[in-house]
Amino acid sequence: MKKGCKYGTHRVIEPAGVLPQPAKKISNDMEIFSNEILIDVIALNIDSASFTQIEEEAGHDVEKIKAKIKEIVADKGKMQNPVTGSGGMLIGTVEKIGDDLVGKTDLKVGDKIATLVSLSLTPLRIDEIKDIKPEIDRVEIKGKAVLFESGIYAVLPKDMPENLALAALDVAGAPAQVAKLVRPCQSVAILGSAGKSGMLCAYEAVKRVGPTGRVIGVVRNEKEKALLQRVSDKVRVVIADATKPMDVLHAVLEANDGKEVDVAINCVNVANTEMSTILPVKDFGIAYFFSMATSFTKAALGAEGVGKDITMIVGNGYTVDHADITLQELRESEALREIFNELYL
Numbered sequence: 001m002k003k004g005c006k007y008g009t010h011r012v013i014e015p016a017g018v019l020p021q022p023a024k025k026i027s028n029d030m031e032i033f034s035n036e037i038l039i040d041v042i043a044l045n046i047d048s049a050s051f052t053q054i055e056e057e058a059g060h061d062v063e064k065i066k067a068k069i070k071e072i073v074a075d076k077g078k079m080q081n082p083v084t085g086s087g088g089m090l091i092g093t094v095e096k097i098g099d100d101l102v103g104k105t106d107l108k109v110g111d112k113i114a115t116l117v118s119l120s121l122t123p124l125r126i127d128e129i130k131d132i133k134p135e136i137d138r139v140e141i142k143g144k145a146v147l148f149e150s151g152i153y154a155v156l157p158k159d160m161p162e163n164l165a166l167a168a169l170d171v172a173g174a175p176a177q178v179a180k181l182v183r184p185c186q187s188v189a190i191l192g193s194a195g196k197s198g199m200l201c202a203y204e205a206v207k208r209v210g211p212t213g214r215v216i217g218v219v220r221n222e223k224e225k226a227l228l229q230r231v232s233d234k235v236r237v238v239i240a241d242a243t244k245p246m247d248v249l250h251a252v253l254e255a256n257d258g259k260e261v262d263v264a265i266n267c268v269n270v271a272n273t274e275m276s277t278i279l280p281v282k283d284f285g286i287a288y289f290f291s292m293a294t295s296f297t298k299a300a301l302g303a304e305g306v307g308k309d310i311t312m313i314v315g316n317g318y319t320v321d322h323a324d325i326t327l328q329e330l331r332e333s334e335a336l337r338e339i340f341n342e343l344y345l
């Protein structure tokens with residue numbers, strides 16, 4: 001067995017010299033290197049921004065969605081949406097562990113895992129698409145994938161259904177960042193707060209701000225409002241379109257006694273929501289963009305344009321212990337478990 005680069009650069013086909021994530025094409029040859037792990041894939045959880053884009057392009061036709069996904073993977077060797085650039089994650093069972101990782105990894109052949117690195121850099125081969133569940137962005141397949149030496153993963157917990165864990169792990173970076181960013185007594189606004197990551201963030205934010213803080217959930221309609229209120233009655237829910245910055249600003253200010261917030265979290269899955277995140281934040285506050293539809297240019301020029309001295313954080317999908325923090329939320333909150341069971345299983 002040959003040894004590859006721990007970051008997977010040995011699989012990059014073009015352009016030369018880049019890492020697998022920005023690469024246009026990578027090798028999805030399933031003959032593994034000595035520091036790789038082969039996974040027998042069960043299902044892909046396509047990133048929400050990516051799935052929404054493919055679904056719209058395919059006119060919501062399931063066969064066309066299947067064809068598009070197959071085309072992308074055949075072309076790029078990985079499931080990276082060429083429009084959004086984003087991927088998603090997968091679950092599968094460990095089929096083979098490269099010689100150099102035996103004794104180094106805690107994984108065993110047969111373990112069921114969720115990969116926590118993006119599909120946008122994961123070598124993937126699809127042999128068959130068995131089913132598509134558009135309502136939860138899930139694609140059940142027969143196929144194989146490769147995890148690099150640097151690739152992170154979570155062994156699926158035994159105390160909850162695997163689809164429940166998968167749904168939450170998909171967005172684990174967001175609530176775990178909230179746990180680290182948000183302090184007692186602060187005010188926090190969450191855009192897209194009734195979505196998957198938004199609900200987890202809202203729950204975590206309520207915990208972190210404590211009784212003297214305030215969490216404001218921005219949602220787009222009454223149905224979402226009712227959903228978010230089930231997560232926590234401590235969230236002040238406001239209805240506004242996240243693509244309309246002045247509407248969001250007024251709604252958040254009104255919910256926060258006229259004051260700007262310390263932290264804004266963007267969990268929306270559509271474009272043009274940068275200014276709705278930035279405007280409600282006070283000077284020296286934090287805007288955290290978890291949304292993959294965020295434009296760096298729009299955020300940077302937009303903040304400058306309104307004279308806001310705020311810290312803007314790119315939503316790194318990984319932060320230390322993100323899987324544990326997120327799964328712990330599901331263990332703690334019966335409401336979250338119920339909602340996730342209803343919506344994402």
Ligand SMILES: NC(=O)c1ccc[n+]([C@@H]2O[C@H](COP(=O)([O-])OP(=O)(O)OC[C@H]3O[C@@H](n4cnc5c(N)ncnc54)[C@H](OP(=O)(O)O)[C@@H]3O)[C@@H](O)[C@H]2O)c1
Nearest residue numbers: 048049192194195196197220241242268269291292315317
């Ligand atoms: N940074 C990372 O590593 C990472 C990892 C995973 C996902 N993501 C990104 O995080 C974002 C959220 O993911 P998710 O899985 O939580 O998505 P989700 O469950 O689809 O949630 C998105 C929410 O935004 C709402 N929304 C859409 N347009 C809106 C508008 N104009 N105004 C107000 N609300 C609006 C949606 O409402 P409707 O349901 O009514 O449309 C939904 O509640 C996506 O962009 C995804 O790509 C990032």
